[in-house]
Amino acid sequence: MQATTHSQQNPMSIIAQDMREVDQVIAQRLDSGVPLVGQVSRYIIAAGGKRLRPALLLLICGALDFKGTQRFNLAAVVEFIHTATLLHDDVVDDSSLRRGNATANETFGNPASVLVGDFLYSRAFQMMVDAQSMRIMEVLADATNIIAEGEVMQLMNMHNAALDEAGYLQVIRSKTAKLFEASSRVGAILAGVNSELEEACADYGQALGTAFQVIDDVLDYTGDATVMGKNLGDDLREGKTTLPLIAAMQRGSERECEQIRIAIETGNVAMIEQVVSIVKTTGALDVARQAAAQEAQRAMAAAKLLPNNPYTDCLIQLASQLLVRQS
Numbered sequence: 001m002q003a004t005t006h007s008q009q010n011p012m013s014i015i016a017q018d019m020r021e022v023d024q025v026i027a028q029r030l031d032s033g034v035p036l037v038g039q040v041s042r043y044i045i046a047a048g049g050k051r052l053r054p055a056l057l058l059l060i061c062g063a064l065d066f067k068g069t070q071r072f073n074l075a076a077v078v079e080f081i082h083t084a085t086l087l088h089d090d091v092v093d094d095s096s097l098r099r100g101n102a103t104a105n106e107t108f109g110n111p112a113s114v115l116v117g118d119f120l121y122s123r124a125f126q127m128m129v130d131a132q133s134m135r136i137m138e139v140l141a142d143a144t145n146i147i148a149e150g151e152v153m154q155l156m157n158m159h160n161a162a163l164d165e166a167g168y169l170q171v172i173r174s175k176t177a178k179l180f181e182a183s184s185r186v187g188a189i190l191a192g193v194n195s196e197l198e199e200a201c202a203d204y205g206q207a208l209g210t211a212f213q214v215i216d217d218v219l220d221y222t223g224d225a226t227v228m229g230k231n232l233g234d235d236l237r238e239g240k241t242t243l244p245l246i247a248a249m250q251r252g253s254e255r256e257c258e259q260i261r262i263a264i265e266t267g268n269v270a271m272i273e274q275v276v277s278i279v280k281t282t283g284a285l286d287v288a289r290q291a292a293a294q295e296a297q298r299a300m301a302a303a304k305l306l307p308n309n310p311y312t313d314c315l316i317q318l319a320s321q322l323l324v325r326q327s
Contacts, residue, residue, distance in 0.1 A: 011314035011321070015058045018072070022054050025076040029123055040108050040116040044083055047101045052212070053078045053183045059318070060187030060201050062311030063303075070131050071190055078183045080124040081144055085151070085179075087117035092155065093238050136186055143182035150174025159239035161261040165246055172213040173206065180209030197306065204302035204315065211295035211322050217242035218288045219325070221279050233272040239264055243291060245275070247284035256282065289323075296322050 012019070030041045054075035061071045089095070090103040091110045097103065105113040121144070128137050153171045157163050184205030188198040220235045221244050235242055241264055249257045256278045263271040279285060299319040306312045 011059070011318040012055055014310055014314050015055060015062065018058045018062075018075075019051065019055065021069075021072045022051075022058070022075045022079070025072050026079060029076060029080075029127060032119070036108070036112060037116055037119050040087075040104050040112055041083070041120060043107065044087060044104050045079070047098065051079065053082050053179050056180060056205055056208070056315075057183040057187045059311050059315050060184050060204075060306075061190055063306045063309060063315060064188060064191035064193055064197070064201075065307070065309075066187070066191035068190065071187070073127055073130055074136065074186055074190070075183075077124045077127045077140065078179060078186070080120045080127070081140070081147075082179055084117040084120035084124070085147055087113045087120070089151070092151070093234070095234065133189065135189055139182050139185055139189065143178050146174050146178045150176075150178065154240070157241060159265050159267060160241055161249070161264040163241040163246065165243065168241065168243055168246060169210070173210055176213040177206045177209030180212070181205040184208075200302045200305040204299050204319075207295045207299035207302060208319055208322070211292045211299065211319070212325075214243055214288055214292040214295065215322055215325050218244055218285055218292070220244075221276050222285060233269045236263055236272055236275060237267050237269045239267045243288040244279050244284045247287035248275075248279045248282045251282040251284060251287070252278055293323055296320065 026045060030038055030045070032038050032041075057075045057078060058071060061067075086098065087104055090098060091105045091113050094105075095103050096106045103113075104116070108116075124140075128140055131137070150171055150173075154175055157167065157171065181202050182205070185198060185202040188201040193201075217235065217240075220233070220242065236245075245260055245264065249260050252260070259271065259274055260278060262268070263275050296319045300316050303312055303315040303319065306315070
């Protein structure tokens with residue numbers, strides 16, 4: 001059932017009303033008798049972001065013609081899980097800027113960020129029960145566990161210049177792509193489709209999430225800080241060995257490889273200009289973009305197995321737009 005393009009619209013416009021419904025659920029479920037919980041939660045959620053994970057769940061539901069209200073609850077669940085990971089990530093990474101705003105840990109302190117992250121995880125699990133589906137609980141519980149493992153893997157590999165592409169992909173498929181995959185799979189489960197279609201949805205989410213993270217890592221060396229809403233060179237400061245650096249070390253001279261190795265192992269942001277120059281001259285950015293393009297193509301191929309309708313067109317368009325992403 002191959003999709004054809006009905007219109008070249010913003011992929012998110014088709015679910016604009018659905019997203020408003022999700023925002024209402026989020027606002028209701030952030031309510032807490034402890035004022036600081038609501039204050040920190042609202043701060044980070046109000047900071048915006050692309051809301052890609054709940055959007056994916058809604059687009060999959062639309063493509064598979066599921067119109068039940070449980071989609072709003074579960075879209076809010078995946079946003080809460082994602083927000084909890086951001087709160088914890090920013091503490092671990094000692095980040096000061098996200099989406100152009102001061103991070104929650106910068107504003108409220110590390111203890112509040114960690115504890116409110118815990119609140120969002122536990123609230124998400126309370127909300128999962130509302131779906132009354134052991135299968136959905138299993139998918140989201142497994143995803144949350146794998147995300148945590150991915151975060152630990154990333155922590156273990158901080159300042160590890162020996163990390164290879166396979167190790168890098170294992171980290172991002174666990175830490176980032178897993179929630180994209182779970183969001184897509186939950187949409188398919190809600191729609192009650194067969195296992196083949198469910199796997200196509202999950203494959204789409206995993207491929208899209210992987211492409212999204214690879215492009216994110218490229219933008220850390222090429223993006224505009226004012227557009228990106230984060231400090232450029234943050235990955236280097238944190239000692240993250242991302243695909244642009246791995247490719248540069250594979251393709252660079254012995255001296256260039258040594259410079260990148262030192263920069264990763266020391267997290268020396270004073271070396272950012274040297275590193276960016278090496279990453280660009282070795283063609284490492286093209287290697288990383290090509291890897292993202294392959295994942296985006298895999299996502300589009302999976303989406304074309306879904307019924308042919310405007311929602312499926314939007315899923316395909318979402319994947320194709322990743323290749324020109326600038327923020």
